[in-house]
Amino acid sequence: GVPVLAVVQDVVADKTYTATLGGGAYCNDLPLEAVNSDIDYRQVVLLTDLKEIRALPRLAQVLEESRGHRRYGSAALEMVEVAAGRAGGFIHLWVSPWDIAAATLICRESGCIVSRFDGTSMDVRQKGSVLAAWPTVHSGLLYRLVQAPA
16 A cells, blocks of 8 residues: 555656655656745645535635645646645545555655545555645644644
């Protein structure tokens, strides 16, 4: 349930993202810089879908507090945007293993935290939710979306 080798190809941008467990993450053979661990969700763009916003009333408020949100239509490409530092977090409630397995390793190797939406650990062989974000963004999102009193 833990990826050891990852490749995500962005054919439109001509970028190949790769990672090996413990070996770092790369884009076109150049190392990805570690993501910022001190910035919170209010200072970043978040990647999510309208279905998630409708399903999670708290998410709409979080997006209003953030720098905004985007959607590209590919979970793998959205997660590598987080790993590359161009977005602070990715939230999705239902993804398949083939959608995120490689991107999970790329995110982790760049310093992101990747978990299920409720903060539990992931086995990428199982369908389910994903919350991938820079460390402080991840903890802030987890608190605001799941743990904070209603």
